[in-house]
Amino acid sequence: MTISEALRRQIIEEAGHRCEYCKTSSRLIGMPLIMEHVFPKSLGGQDDRSNLAASCYRCNEFIAIANRVAVGIGQSWAL
Numbered sequence: 001m002t003i004s005e006a007l008r009r010q011i012i013e014e015a016g017h018r019c020e021y022c023k024t025s026s027r028l029i030g031m032p033l034i035m036e037h038v039f040p041k042s043l044g045g046q047d048d049r050s051n052l053a054a055s056c057y058r059c060n061e062f063i064a065i066a067n068r069v070a071v072g073i074g075q076s077w078a079l
Contacts, residue, residue, distance in 0.1 A: 003035050003047050011035065012054045019056035021063070026056065036060050040067050 012033050017026050019033060026033045036055035039045035055063070 003052065007049065007052070008035060011049070011052055015054040018054070019059050020053040021055060021059040024056050024058075029056070031057060034060055036063060043067075 012026075015033070017033070018024060019026070020036075033054040033056060036053045036059070037045045037047075038051050038053055041047075045051050
């Protein structure tokens, strides 16, 4: 399922045009917010409102890396 533009706008407006994690304003940094799956799609998360959050690019990337590590597919280096 694809996230509709109307749902994207609704989520961003509800978040006050701020990342729901770090609270950075998209208007301040000049970059659009993106939709973050709270529970990853790769683990069965859905595209419904209860599983979506407005996220800045930085938080989205950080969470994606953390999720990959949590399920054992992240990079690791020998020390």
